[in-house]
Every structure is written in structure tokens, then in C-alpha cells.
Amino acid sequence: MPDHLCPFGLKSKWLLEREGYAVEDHHLTTRAETDAFMQKHGVKTTPQTFIGDERIGGYDDLRAFFGDRLKEADETSYRPVVAIFGTGFLMALAVMWMAGAALVSLATLTTFIAISMVLLGIQKLQDVESFSTMFLNYDLLARQWVPYGYIYPYAETLAGLLMLAGVLPWVSGPLAFFIGAIGAASVIKAVYVDRRELKCACVGGGSNVPLGFVSLTENIMMLLMGLWTISRLM
Template sequence: MSDKITVKLFRMVMDSHVCPYGLKSKDLLERQGFVVEDHHLKTRDEADAFKDRHDVKTTPQTFIDGERIGGYDDLRVHFGKDDPKGKQDGSSYQPVIALFAMTFLMALAAAFVATGSWFSILTVEWFVAFSMCGLAYLKLRDIESFSTMFLNYDLLARRWVRYAYLYPFGEALAGVLMIAGVAMWLAIPVALFIGTIGAVSVFHAVYIQKRELKCACVGGDSNVPLGSLSLTENLFMIGMALWMSYKLFVA
């Protein structure tokens, strides 16, 4: 079908810059089975002249049978795929799911190396601890953005702003100590404290006040909605602290 249809792609290909969206557009068209007439705009003047001629503000631009489809996002919509802009603007659990999936696989691998068994209680312990460290890293990438979003709902941070800056360090500390299995006298109370405050804060904001907020759990630039997964992070920490307390003082 595709060799009967004329597809023209105009994209910036310069010595100092190759447009990534142009590459994505070409790849998408070829995966749809089209033979692409690939037109390179090799200078800024060429690109500006093209945009003026077609009354567009950006490149790349795709034309199918003479009809202008638009840029990469428009091309995805044309082929019935998700609009990347829509996914960025809307809420998504994808960052948290991706992190938990990765830390679970890491825990499986680490437990196998340590014990020869893929799944054991150590796998679960390391999964929670790895997740705490991963979540802490995402917060620490941009602690200012995290603290701003965190202040929207955390009850303690709204009374003592510095707690919003300390939280990710506490989460990281507890996670690292739990991975190493040392200084449980410090890791347990830290995890129990921040986990309990976090759980109460999320429950209060989401289920009592019924506010629609973004969660700061994966950093201040996330579109993860505040809700059940946000509560899970804190319940993980509480559960881990209680389990470690049991191992330390009872078992």
C-alpha cells in the first residue's frame, strides 16, 4: 500500500544539529510501511524559508499524498497512537510502576547472588529498601521542586518547611541501612516516622479533603496523582520498619 502513496518528510539535518523529532518521524513512517522522501533542511535559513512557505512554526513536517499532517506528535495521532503531549499533560502512574518493576527485578537478582534463591524474605526486604533508595534519588534530583510539591499535602512539612528538604535524605538513609542490614536502631525509627507522617498526610489530603493533587513521591516534576500508590510508598516504609523491629527484638 505504502509504495503507492507519496510521503514527504522535511526535517532539520545540519552539521551541528539533527532534529530528534525528525528521526522519530522517519522511523514511525517506515514502521508504518511507507517509503519516505526524506528532505533535509541543512541550514537555519532553509528551515526558516520552509516554515514561512508552509506557514508552520516548527519542523519536522510530514506530507502524505500532498496533505500536511504535521509534526511528530501530529503524526502519532494520525496513525491512532497516543499523543505524547497528552501523556505529559495528564496524570500517569507509569513512573512509579517502572521504578517498582525495576527495583523488584534488582531485588530478585541480588537475592539470587546472596542466597542462591530468586525469591525469599530477603527479596522482599531488598525490594522495599531498593525502592526507598530509588524514590529518594528521584526526589533529590531537584529537591526544590520536590519540596514545593510536597508542601501541598504533607502535614508536618506545612508546619515545619525544613522537613520537606530533610525527607528524601531520611528515606535514602533508611533504605541504604536496610540494604546493608546495619544500624537498625537508626533506620527503623526514621522509616517508621517518615512513613507514618506520609501515610497520614496522603490519607488526609486524598480521602478526607478529597483534593486532586500530584504526588511528589517520584520528584517534583511528576504527573503521578496523589492516591493509592502514594500511600503504598509510605505503607512500605512502615511495614519494613515493623518487620525489621520484629527481626531485631523478637526473632
């Protein structure tokens, strides 16, 4: 409509056409038409898809009809982690390519870690309040000093940016080592000692990534990057 676009209507139409159906697209042009339609068919939302005389339902119902697996709201997903680390690795390769450096090298690895730290930091900075709440469930320092949960996203992002720029290594090295060491110890205690089943705050406060290997990897990467940066000062 001129003043309203229905994304689920467009998606439903596209999905039907993708599956080979000819689609009759019936627009509900007024609020009264929409209310009357929902009352007639006993539904609470539009659009509604009909194949022949059979009502399939809304967009999610249509996806299920065609066999698409729908993700549950609280379902575990590693997609954010794969996206972040995959993009970080490709960005590191792009930086090395632009610099005319060897793609397979220690510099590529350290650039990848620094970029990943920044990307992970951005995820946390989107909602620091939510992150800090989830972080308090397992981080040893944050449980003793709550402000650390608010500082952490900024510290991780700052350390990654300084490492990418190659400046102030006497700040970025100790900072990455400190937060990485505390984080690794916290994950080991919560997951492998206390055997707690928690969500990881590594990609932000709203994630469904389980606490464990991913978070431990993130922290070990920061710890080693911090050690490497400090070693170059000596």
C-alpha cells in the same frame, strides 16, 4: 547536518518507514532555507511530513495520523510508579539470585522494599525544591516545619541504603518508621478525610501521579519495614 541532528526528523522518517512508506528525505541545509520553507507553508517548526500532496505536519501530527495516542502534559500517569516498583522487584530478585537465596522469601520482600525506597528517594533528589513544594500541599509535619520537606528525600534514601547494607538498624528502623507513619497519616487525612484531589510527590515534584493509594502504599511499606527492622533489635 554536520553540526546539527534533528531527532524529530529521524523519528518521523523511521515512523513512516515502519508504516511501509517510501520516504524522500529533503534536508534544509541553511537557516535561510529553513526560514523560507516555514514561511512558504505557514508553519513554525520543522520537520514537516507530506504524504503525496497532503501536509500531515510535525512528528506529533504524524503520530496522531497513524493513530498513536498522545499524552497530554497534565495527564495522570502511573508509568513512573510501575517502572520504579517493577525495577525494584527485579533488582531484589537479582540480589537474591546472586546471593544463592530463595527467590520467594521474606528476605526478597524486605530487599524489594529497601531498593524501592532508594529508587523513590533518587526521584525526589533530582529536584528537592520542586518535591518540597508539592510535598507541602499535604504532609502534616512539613506544613508545620518547612525544612522537613527538604530533609525527607535524604532520609528516605539513607534509610533504604542502610537497610540494604544491613548496618545501623537502630538508625534505619526508627527513621523509616517515623517518615512512614507521618506520611501515611498525611495521605489518609488529605485524601480520605478531607477528600482533596492532589498530585503525589512520591516520584518527585514533577509527577502526575494522583495522591492516594500509591503514596499510602509507599508509606505503609516504610512503616512496616521500620517496625520489622526495630523488632530484630529486640
